[in-house]
Amino acid sequence: MPNSATPTHCPYCALQCGMNLTPAPDGTVEVSERADFPVNRGALCGKGRTAPAVLSSRVRLTSPLVRSGGTLVPATWDEALDRIAGELSRTRTEHGPDACGVFGGGGLTNEKAYTLGKFARVVLGTSQIDYNGRFCMSSAAAGGMKAFGLDRGLPFPLEDIPKSGCVILVGSNPAETMPPSLRFFTELRENGGTLIVVDPRRTRTAEQADLHLMPRPGTDLALALGLLHLVVAEGRTDEAYIAERTAGWEDARAAAMAHWPEYVERITGVPVPQLRETVRLFCEPESAMVLTARGPEQQSKGTDTVSAWINLCLATGRAGRPFSGYGCLTGQGNGQGGREHGQKADQLPGYRKLDDPAARAHVAEVWGVDPDSLPGPGRSAYELLDALGTDIKSLLLMGSNPVVSAPHAAHVEERIRSLDFLAVCDVVLSETAALADVVLPVTQWAEETGTTTNLEGRVLLRRQAITPPDGIRGDLEVMHELADRLGVEKGFPTDPEEVFEELRRASAGGPADYSGITYRRLAEENGVFWPCPMPEKDVPAGAEDVHPGTARLFLDRFATPDGRARFVPVSHRAIAEEPDEEYPVLLTTGRVVAQYQSGAQTRRVDELNAAAPGPFVELHPRLAERLGAAEGDPVAVVSRRGRAVAPARITLGIRPDTVFMPFHWYGEGRANTLTNPALDPTSRMPEFKACAVRVETVER
Ligand SMILES: Nc1nc2c(c(=O)[nH]1)N[C@H]1C(S)=C(S)[C@@H](COP(=O)(O)OP(=O)(O)OC[C@H]3O[C@@H](n4cnc5c(=O)[nH]c(N)nc54)[C@H](O)[C@@H]3O)O[C@H]1N2
Ligand SMILES: Nc1nc2c(c(=O)[nH]1)N[C@H]1C(S)=C(S)[C@@H](COP(=O)(O)OP(=O)(O)OC[C@H]3O[C@@H](n4cnc5c(=O)[nH]c(N)nc54)[C@H](O)[C@@H]3O)O[C@H]1N2
Ligand code: SF4
Ligand SMILES: [Mo]
Secondary structure, eight states, X not given: XXXXXXXXXXSSBTTOOEEEEEEOTTSOEEEEOOTTOTTTTTOOOHHHHTGGGGGSTTTSOOSOEEEETTEEEEOOHXXXXXXXXXXXXXXXXXXXXXXXXXXXXXXXOHHHHHHHHHIIIIIIOOSOEEEGGGGTTHHHHHHHHHHHSOOOSOSSOGGGGGGSSEEEXXXXXXXXXXXXXXXXXXXXXXTTOEEEEEOSBOOTTGGGOSEEEOOOTTOHHHHHHHHHHHHHHTTOOOHHHHHHHEEOHHHHHHHHHTSOHHHHHHHHOOXXXXXXXXXXXXXXXXXXXXXXXXXXXXSTTHHHHHHHHHHHHHHTTOSSSTTOEEEXXXXXXXXXXXXXXXXXXXXXXXXXETTOHHHHHHHHHHHTSOGGGSOOOOOOHHHHHHTBTTTBOEEEEXXXXXXXXXXXXXXXXXXXXXXXXXXXXXXXXXXXXXXXXXXXXXXXXXXXXXXXXXXXXXXXXXXXXXXXXXXXXOHHHHHHHHHHXXXXXXXXOSOHHHHHHHHHHHHTTSSSOOTTOOHHHHHHSSOEESOOOOSSSSOOTTOOOOOXXXXXXXXXXOSSTTSOEEOOOOOOOOOSSOOOSSSOEEEEEEOOTTOOTTSTTGGGOHHHHHHSOSOOEEEOHHHHHHHTOXXXXXXXXXXXXXXXXXXXXXXXXXXXXXEEEEOOOOGGGOGGGTOEEEEOTTTOOEETTOEEEEEEEOOO
């Protein structure tokens, strides 16, 4: 490996900030500024800056582990791989292929996600594969598909944000979750545009806003409908656009008209004058955007909620036009690419549908298998986890830590413990890995090459910058070795570029078409936006292509058969679990800037732990006073599913009827002990953002 700086990308969130990595003489790695990457222009948050700490053997796994006599003990790779192959094979023989489950992650590179989906269907023959992205952006994906016929989180690059006239950020806190992106919102305001933030908490992002709406958690659907009602009532619809570029307006309009502003104020708690002001700020400029993130999406009506915000954009002519549109801010490092290439329960590579005969035939040909041998769609993430130990006997897990991050986590933990066999590939001994029968230590971002697709739909090359330590292997090698042991000798290469070449062919002609993208292009350009097809039908391996990629979608037509966007008629409905006398308070959950997700990686970094040492319960002074709780006092939050205890953090920046907990920790402060696994009927997204709880003081 070279001793000079390697330009690459951060291992964490979907911004995929560019950075340079240089190996230092003492074996560590230095991060330096990479100013040429347009998304972050050199800026990094604390997580990105400290990411090399997780490469240290002090915190990472250094050897395969195999459970023996109840404890995990070091083993050779052959012992560990033989054990996994043997157990998966036994499960398949005794209970059938669907008794083998596979769970992936949106942090895996495109090459890994693609190979994991192929491994499940071709090697194990199981339909039971899904991934943590289901908990992330699935509602936005479902809403985008319904309206536009395509799901790419942002239909435009981030650099378009400052050129818009108004941006409504719904349930998104980029000041903590994507700090370098805050610049785009600051520039928006410097250019005279307005920023409206919709969040039940006065976050660091909301503090930057021109207008902050503070709805009751779980009421974004009603809020969007109320805004659309006002748009119609005030004659602010764009009738020419509606006639020319959309379908289904009458029904959506009728549904919205039932949501009077006063009724919406009662449901959401947002005063009517603020609704009117929002409509004015959104409709007056020439262009405007709505961007959603997990706040409105992680609800049991997340898909309808996204549809309602899209309807608002369509009725006002704000989609498929310059500096206008609806977008979702995807979360994980490869949250976009990870949802395109087949680790989803119902999906084949290129965002193809598993139940589409033409898609099956195309992918089966690339894979060299009979289309009839491909299983059908399987269960969604929570349903899969819920079936562990009953229908699903053995699980292979790669890139997730569900014991911390899944809803109703105590139940999920109990299901995981009831498995016959669990194998986990991870870089650290996560709380889920600690329950495994076999743990495989895998290489990390800086030690391997692969592609990710950032929140803009920009495909990037994450280059290897250092040599991995001895005794560590890559996820691709793990799948190659397991396939080999399970009787599939070909089709599981360990070279990422070789996998990408196959992915190009598998995705060719699909909605997420990568066939015109090559590693060489990615090395020369600052990423390529999909779709990027080949001009010809056949894709010769390694061939170059001239398609520039598609930075901006829908400017001429939407991806529906007739090119028109679809309105979806939706109506308000309550959250799955409304507060009552016994559980009178709403709990919502989310993130803090210094910890990432389940914390498996960031809780192993001293600097980040110093900044965010543990869980807390954010509550309003009025609620604290009623409880008799002072700042820092331990308080218990109790839901129908369990009890969590963490110190009180008292703030005026939250609604008095709501408490907030970050979900990055395990143990007594685990927020997901409390959360409700009620699922959205379309996206199967759990209701992470609203459940009924009671709050109590704790004697210590
Ligand atoms: N530091 C850090 N950054 C991250 C991550 C991380 O774990 N840590 N994870 C990455 C990933 S995978 C993701 S998905 C993104 C998530 O990024 P965000 O969506 O920005 O993160 P969250 O904190 O989950 O939720 C955003 C906001 O939604 C608000 N909210 C809660 N309930 C509601 C509601 O009912 N309605 C509305 N409108 N708002 C509500 C919360 O108060 C919160 O401020 O972040 C990415 N970046
Ligand atoms: N209450 C509540 N719960 C939530 C959310 C919320 O807002 N509230 N948000 C949800 C969302 S949006 C998400 S995305 C999920 C995320 O939650 P998780 O799925 O648990 O995500 P991570 O903590 O990122 O877990 C990734 C694991 O994979 C490992 N890993 C990293 N890179 C690799 C790799 O290349 N190969 C392998 N094999 N392993 C790797 C990491 O060390 C870590 O253990 O949490 C969800 N849970
Ligand atoms: S914002 Fe996201 S991609 Fe950028 S440095 Fe931080 S964690 Fe990494
Ligand atoms: Mo996420």
